Amino acid sequence: MSYDEFYNRDLHYRINAAKARTGSKAKVIAGASGTWQYNYDPAKIEEYGLYGVVEGELGGIGPELDGAAGPFFDALAAGEFDTVNPFKKSQFKVEIKEFVRNDKTHHGRFIHYWNEPSVDEIPNIVNPSMHGMIEVMRGCGRGCKFCDVTLRPLRYYPVEKVQKEIEINMKYGGLKNAWVQSDDIFVYGLNPRTTKNMQPNREAIEELFNGIMATGIEHTNPTHGTLAGAIADERLIPNVSKIIRSSPDNHIGIQCGFETGSIRLIGKYADRKLSPYRPDEWHWVVKNGIKTLNENYWVPAFTLIMGLDNDETPEDSWETIQLIHEIETEQPDSKFTTTPLTFVPIGLLEKSDFYDIGNTMDAAKLGVMYKTWQHNFKYGIQKFMGKVGHDNPIKNWFFTQLASTLGGVPLSAMEKFARRKGAEHERVIEKIRANYW
Ligand code: SF4
Numbered sequence: 001m002s003y004d005e006f007y008n009r010d011l012h013y014r015i016n017a018a019k020a021r022t023g024s025k026a027k028v029i030a031g032a033s034g035t036w037q038y039n040y041d042p043a044k045i046e047e048y049g050l051y052g053v054v055e056g057e058l059g060g061i062g063p064e065l066d067g068a069a070g071p072f073f074d075a076l077a078a079g080e081f082d083t084v085n086p087f088k089k090s091q092f093k094v095e096i097k098e099f100v101r102n103d104k105t106h107h108g109r110f111i112h113y114w115n116e117p118s119v120d121e122i123p124n125i126v127n128p129s130m131h132g133m134i135e136v137m138r139g140c141g142r143g144c145k146f147c148d149v150t151l152r153p154l155r156y157y158p159v160e161k162v163q164k165e166i167e168i169n170m171k172y173g174g175l176k177n178a179w180v181q182s183d184d185i186f187v188y189g190l191n192p193r194t195t196k197n198m199q200p201n202r203e204a205i206e207e208l209f210n211g212i213m214a215t216g217i218e219h220t221n222p223t224h225g226t227l228a229g230a231i232a233d234e235r236l237i238p239n240v241s242k243i244i245r246s247s248p249d250n251h252i253g254i255q256c257g258f259e260t261g262s263i264r265l266i267g268k269y270a271d272r273k274l275s276p277y278r279p280d281e282w283h284w285v286v287k288n289g290i291k292t293l294n295e296n297y298w299v300p301a302f303t304l305i306m307g308l309d310n311d312e313t314p315e316d317s318w319e320t321i322q323l324i325h326e327i328e329t330e331q332p333d334s335k336f337t338t339t340p341l342t343f344v345p346i347g348l349l350e351k352s353d354f355y356d357i358g359n360t361m362d363a364a365k366l367g368v369m370y371k372t373w374q375h376n377f378k379y380g381i382q383k384f385m386g387k388v389g390h391d392n393p394i395k396n397w398f399f400t401q402l403a404s405t406l407g408g409v410p411l412s413a414m415e416k417f418a419r420r421k422g423a424e425h426e427r428v429i430e431k432i433r434a435n436y437w
Contacts, residue, residue: 004034012048019049027051027076029111036148036346040354042099042106052081052094056113057138057152072113081111091115119155125165128173133181133223134165136208140183141192142226144257144270145348146305149183156188156204159211166215177219178212185222185254186229186236197276200229202236209243220244221252227289227300228274230256237296246297254293258286258302258338261323262316265308269349283323290327290334300336304372306365307343307355317364321371325436328379335379338372363421367428370414371436377411378437 001009015028030038031054038045038053045053054072075081075092084094093112098105116138125134139154140147162180169175182188189204212220221244230237246252257273260266267279277285293300304320306312327334343355361369418425 009048012050016049029054029076031055033149036344038108039097039099040344041101042097042108043101043104045108046106050108052109052111054111054113057116081109116153116155119157119161122155122157124161125168128169128175129165131179132166132169132173132175132177132217133179134162134169135181136162136185137182137188141187142184142198142270142275143272144259146269146308146343146346148347148350151347154187154192159208162208163211163215166212166217170215170217176217177221178215178217180212180220180222182222183224184229185225186232187226198229198232198272199276200233200236202233202239205236206239206243209240213243213245219250222254224255224257226273227256227258227293228277228285230289231285231292232276234292237292237298241296241298248297250297252296252298254298254300256289256300256302258304260305260308260312260316261286261320262312263319265312265316268311269308283326286323287327287330290336291331294331294333294335302336302338304338304340304368305343306340306357306368307360309343309345309349309352310355310360312365314362314364317362317368320368321364321432321436324371324375328375338375340369340372363418363424363428366414366418366421366425367432370411370429371432373410373414374432374437377408 012028018024019026019028028048028050029052030048030050035053035055038050044050072092075090080088080090081092081094084096091113095110095112097108097110099108100106122135122138135157137154137156138149139152140150141154143150166178169178185205186200187198188208189201190198192198195201209220241252244252257270259270259273261283263279263282266274266282271279274282274285290300324338327336342357343352345352345354415429418429
């Protein structure tokens with residue numbers, strides 16, 4: 001179970017327990033950007049007792065009853081969402097979706113609201129946020145076809161708004177860090193319609209981080225950023241690193257989309273993710289992005305998409321494996337992690353099918369998963385654990401054992417899976433062990 005699912009389930013169980021205790025008939029709705037997951041696992045709608053799932057940005061303006069959320073809650077209380085009425089003019093469209101999963105049918109009420117609030121309409125937080133996370137922008141503008149963030153208009157929070165939220169976290173939550181929610185931090189402050197080749201607005205980014213540090217927090221890092229954005233201006237990462245005081249004792253984690261090593265797939269589905277570079281320069285961008293980030297004490301946590309639009313061929317998968325291996329051999333001290341995720345049909349690909357890992361994982365895709373885990377094991381867990389215990393032989397033994405358990409378990413599970421699937425899957429595992437280890 002994922003971290004998010006754990007907290008989400010816990011929250012809904014507590015809400016349901018409170019309702020049962022008090023006899024409340026309150027309607028529970030779920031909103032915000034993760035709601036696509038209810039399409040993937042619709043059984044949860046019933047399990048959590050959800051009345052409805054709101055799709056769109058109402059989540060961000062929900063507390064403002066005098067704004068767009070007012071009519072929403074009025075309609076909810078009046079029972080207007082109980083049935084679908086296509087003849088009633090409303091800014092909220094109700095859809096009852098039917099899903100069939102494992103021979104069972106599930107239903108869910110989805111309420112769509114597509115008006116995006118302007119930055120002025122988005123209220124500041126009034127209580128501390130989880131882990132010190134604060135938003136600095138919404139939208140992205142790079143146009144990756146598998147992403148719905150990019151369909152929303154780009155909006156940037158002014159520095160003063162960001163500072164106010166950090167101050168809330170410091171004052172009421174005692175937090176000393178700011179985790180900067182951004183879909184691509186290197187897009188902050190630029191207008192993709194008028195900026196040639198998505199060239200980062202370095203001044204705006206520097207001003208943002210100067211403002212963040214001026215609040216007195218000790219550590220900050222952006223949640224997401226693109227590799228192309230990180231290297232498009234050679235002064236950007238060094239300058240920002242100085243501002244946020246990155247160092248060997250203060251590494252900056254950032255999640256970046258690696259997506260695939262396939263030049264064909266990246267060109268077809270995410271060419272502007274690379275802007276100002278071309279798809280055929282993708283491998284160079286990845287390698288140089290890692291180098292630049294690492295040199296300035298940033299550590300990228302990469303996500304990869306397995307089965308992108310159900311269009312990933314074995315050749316595409318091998319290109320991914322090859323690229324990870326090349327980075328490991330050309331830059332043996334590089335620091336990065338790789339996490340494979342399965343394709344989810346959102347954004348411009350919302351009409352596509354989910355990638356069904358259980359039934360359609362061919363041998364090469366298993367290879368991608370195996371290689372990513374092997375990378376994390378060898379270059380992440382083992383090295384990290386080795387460093388933690390380097391000054392003490394007992395600690396060293398303990399952390400080495402822990403590292404082999406953490407990394408070894410999933411690797412042996414995949415080897416077992418390959419044995420069950422047959423000779424082709426086994427050959428892929430052997431090939432990776434022989435040539436890409
Ligand atoms: S760069 Fe990231 S946030 Fe932007 S469109 Fe692509 S996947 Fe979405």
